[in-house]
Amino acid sequence: MQYQDGFLISRHSRDIGDRTELVFWVQTPSGPAKLLVHGEKPVFFVAQDSASEAERLLTNAAISFTQKTLTLKNFDYKPVAGFYFSTISASTRAARELLVEGIDALESDVRLADRYLMERFICGGLTFAGEAVQRKGYIEYRNVKAKASDYTTLLSRVSLDIECSEKGVLYSIGLDSDVDSRVIMVGDTPANADETPWIDWVPNELELLKGLNSWFEAYDPDVVVGWSVVDFDFRLLVKRAAFNQIDLRLGRGNEKAHWRDSSNSRQGFITLPGRVVIDGIDGLKSATYSFRSWSLESVSQNMFGEGKAIDNPYDRMDSINRMFREDKVALATYNLQDCVLVNRIFQETHLMEYLIQRSRLTGIELDRIGGSVAAFTNLYLPRLHRAGFVAPTLASENWIASPGGYVMDSKPGLYDSVLVLDFKSLYPSIIRTFLIDPLGLIEGLHTPDESETVPGFRGGIFHREKHFLPSLIENLWQARDEAKRQGEKAFSQAIKIIMNSFYGVLGSSGCRFFDHRLASSITMRGHEIMKMTRELIEAQGYEVIYGDTDSTFVSLGKQYSNDDADAIGNALVEHINAWWTKHLTDEYQISSALEIEYETHYQKFLMPTIRGQDTGSKKRYAGLVDKDGERRIVYKGLETVRTDWTPLAQEFQQTLYQRVFDGEDIEEYVRNTVEDTLHGHNHDKLIYRKRLRRKLSDYEKNVPPHVKAARKADLRNEKLGRSLQYQHGGWIEYVITVNGAEPLEALESPYDYQHYVDKQLKPIADGILPFIGKRFDELAMPQLGLF
Template sequence: MQYHDGFLISRHSRDIGNQTELIFWVQTDNGPAKLVIQQESPVFFITNEHVEEAQRHLRAANIPYQTRSLPLKDFSYSEVTGFYFTTLNTVNRASRLLQVEGLNVLEADVRLPDRFLMERFICGGITFAGSATQRNGYVEYRNVKAKSSDYSTTLSRVSLDIECSEKGVLYSIGLDSEVDSRVIMIGDAPDNAEDMPWIEWVDTELALLKALNAWFVRFDPDIIVGWSVIDFDFRLLIKRAAFNKIDLRLGRGGEKAHWRDSNNSRQGFITLPGRVVIDGIDALKTATYSFRSWSLESVSRTMFGEGKAIDNPYDRMDSINRMFRDDKPALAKYNLQDCVLVNRIFEETHLLEFLIQRSRLTGIELDRIGGSVAAFTNLYLPRLHRAGYVAPTLTSENWIASPGGYVMDSKPGLYDSVLVLDFKSLYPSIIRTFLIDPLGLVEGLIAEDEATTVPGFRGGVFHREKHFLPALIEDLWKARDEAKLQGEKAFSQAIKIIMNSFYGVLGSSGCRFFDHRLASSITMRGHEIMKMTRELIEAKGFEVIYGDTDSTFVSLGKRHENEDADNIGQSLVEHINDWWIAHLKATYNIDCALEIEYEIHYQKFLMPTIRGQDTGSKKRYAGLVNKDEERRIVYKGLETVRTDWTPLAQVFQQTLYQKVFDGEEVEDYVRKTVEDTLQGHNDDALIYRKRLRRKLSDYEKNVPPHVKAARKADAYNEKRGRNLQYQHGGWIEYVITLNGPEPLEAIDSPYDYQHYVDKQLKPIADGILPFIGKHFDSLAAPQLGLF
């Protein structure tokens, strides 16, 4: 049989008659291929002491099965038997029945396509062989044999966006890809249509959907991207296709699109066989990007300085209706602009490369949101099976929280020359050093010789030889170092996120491997390391003013030039690293993977107090960096980097801190900002923007200002016959007036300027002025004129 290399695009499973069928769509050097695998048996495991009881229940329910004795045991050291089924339907029925009867069904929630891939260590790249049949646009393989491969390829992408009426009737569909960019528009072609070849004119909504089907057959993209593309664009496309009694056949081979609503949220899921749909917002969040607002307008303006032509939802709807009625080419241009912006965001952030590398590292689907638990399971489960164990059942019972990261009480003040020393990937390095691992815990607890274990916390002990996670992290660590050397930013970012997620996974009740002894042995060891590191620094005569998880802030006591500060920082790093290597070898006879690094020198540094108290704050500070022609102020946790403070407050903070750090006078600036605000000169900067995280009707007892504003906005919308915009959450922009909060679209009252002085300017000023012997109230007081 001839083997071929491919990259996994999508995975599916279904029952065909009395057997299961797995379908994997892959992209190869010769185009797309469909791999069909039959007669894979779904399986779960039951401990031997409950096998007869399980068999009795299954026979009574007339559910067919087969059992097989296996050299496997669970985490309680009980041997298990495999229960095998011919179809997905029967395994699901059996699992539900036995769980209702109180039996512990192990690994029943592992999906069959995932099990097939993970047991073969297939992560993205796949090598396969089988009986080939040429189909229309792809090759179908049956009797497939598959194994892992390092193969990767470039995947084709199209950005999709729709325009519609407020009632959800389609107007146009925009499509932007490297091979074709067009807008399919309902309407009569104008006389100058030949000047706009990128607009495809159709007569009806039905014709629009047929043209969309035809576009996918012709241009055949691997990936579909967009902005809220699943829960808006595809949700509406599915609905309009049903209304027009047409199948939306956007999958490869003309296969139908399948829609599924989530059981417990408003989120929906779209399945297109042979393709992947990726929402830009979800992808950016998965890659740990953060923006003040997630609207396409806001993200585009943040990244490129440009955005959509119309952003207000009602202005937008009115303009779209007008353009569809009077100027369809303008609407087509607007439609395509959204598609182009999304593609630019994907290009700028290397999002698709990031998702491909994540899949290559962990085997999870390209469109998987988050996916930390799934990634860990994919990597760990097959190794666990080869060690003779099956995984425990996911449960939240008897959940015991583990301590969080170490946070030291800070010493508030305005400092000259503060160094920051960071442990490089502290939690992953603790896992590597102290051999923290689910299997290691299971084996460590039954080890008879203490010399074969490393102690943890809360009763946890870890076997020195039987473990997988330390080696997995070490391999990822080496791969990331290599990726950084090669300038592969997407690959490096993917590895960093995966490595850092391992602690979170082990500390999450949503992970089957959760055990409080695992998570606590990581965080409590982190506390110990941070406290000891502080002692080492203070023994050298320096003051530690703050510590947070893996960072230590060191005051040098007086102003130092950058070169002197750098030398001190490097000296401290060398001393601390040498000490930990020697200490861990002498105390535990283990190799040290801990590594502290000199991160930064702040020439000026503010550690504020908790508002209204003398106690130092936590996770909030600002520092001035001035080195190598780079001059910037870094803000952490302060109003400037928070989305729930007004632009007025943020600009005021940035300017005030710059003046204090540079030793400039601040009296005139504070006084003028207050006066300008009270006189109405700063109205454009008084806008609050806040997210409604629940339905509007869910806010009953305590009704915060943004909820009051949202209710006023929807009352205003209702009077004008508009759709209610805020009933199910979303973002609201509002101002505080003399009659309370009012939304931007319905401001009826004068602004409450004193509110902004008291609640936006004063708290920021009070965070820094006392450290230079000044106070906001005295500076902001009205000045008496001389007569």
């Protein structure tokens, strides 16, 4: 058998008769391949002192298994036995039987396909060999042997979007890819159809779905993308296929699509064997993108300055219905535009490259949303096994919270020349420096010789030699530095997110390796480092006005040029890093991976008070950066960067702060903004937009304004015979009227302009005006004439 490379697209496991089957679809240099592995045995582990009882229980339950004595131990240092099963269903049932009797089936929740891959350290790329059988459009390999490789490849992609009636009847399906872009449209073929060769005309919905099946068979994409593509497009496609009594055969090898509802039925999952489906919204969120609104129109406008003109759902529905009746070519154009926009977003953000690199680093699926715990497990579990241990069972009932990140009480004021010094990846560097690690904790607690351990917090003790996480982070750190040097932004971002997630994983009760001594030894060490760093800075004669997790804000006491401020910042960095290197060597005999960097010089800086108090706020500030010809104000935690404030408040804050920072007069601007608002000149800026995070019926006490607006909107929808839009959450746009909150789509009362002055303009102004000796209430008074 000859070995060849492939990149993993999808993984599945199932029982076939009395044995298991693993199916791995991969993309190879010669095209797609289906890898079959038969007879892998599911396994879990039981403490040796409970093995006899477990054996008796499973025998009585008539579950077939094989037990093996192993050299592995659990985290209590007790030897364990392995229980092996011929099928996944037998393993699942056995674990359930033991759980009822209070016996831990360690690692019983690890999926068979995941275990096969992780134990071979396969992360995305693999090398495989097997008996080849040519199939239509792909090669099937049986009796496969596989191992890890660094192979990667580009994956073909199609953007999919549907248009339908308000009752969910399909009108058209848009598909945009590098090899073919078209719309399949229900309708009679027009006489001038040759002018729109990119439209396939079909007589009815059944033929539309058949056309979709044919398109996937013909063009065979690796990845399907879209906007809410799973919970809207595929959910409806599956429903309409069932109605038309046709299988959606969108998987490779003409395999059927499989739909699964989550336990709460509010989210669904689509499986297309041999392909992966990625929702643009979820993908961007996993890459830490953030937008005021996640509608395709809003994100497109934000990124490209273009989108679609109709954003109200009922205006959009009316327009789509009209186009379907009167101008189907226009509807097809509209449909395809959605597909093109999604592909442009993926292209602009390098999202696909990011997801591929994330998979290469951690082994998690391309479409896995979040996945920090899974990524950590994939990387850590096989190393743990080779060290002679099995992982503990998830046990959240004894969960003890760990302290959060360090946040210093701020010193409110309007400052000249403030420097920001940041510790580079503080928590990962603490893990590296102080050797914090799940295995290291277990080994450290069982090591009596203090010279072989490093102390943590809350009883945590870490072995100096027996650990994996510090070296894992060091390798990622080096890979990120190299990626940054090579300009590989997607790779660098993937590494950063993964590396920074490790603390969150260890501090999460949803992770099997959670131990409060681990998380506390990270955060409490962070507190210690930040406090000591503040002392080092203030010993140099400068004032620390704020500190937050890994950032320290230093007031230089007067205005400095950029060059002079840079010199001070670089000198402080050199002093602090040298001090920590020497201190950690002398105190703990460990090498420091701590590295503070000089980040920013703010020529003007505002640290506001908590609204209505004299106490300084936290995680809220604004600063003016003026360097290399670029002049900008950076906002953190203020109204400008928050989605629950109106455009009026945001525009007012940006202009007001710019004028204060530049020393310009602000009195006329404040007064004019108030008067314009009171006279109704700012209607388009008075819209609140807020998300309903629960079902509408769940809001019973203290009903907030956006919920009242949503209820009014759906009351009107009900009267008009429309579907109710807000019962299960979503976004609502509303304004405050003299009769309270009213939805923008069902506005009945006059605006309450005074509300916007008191609740939107005044709080903004009160955050900065007192620092220049002015009061909003005085400036907002109307100008008195002479007579």
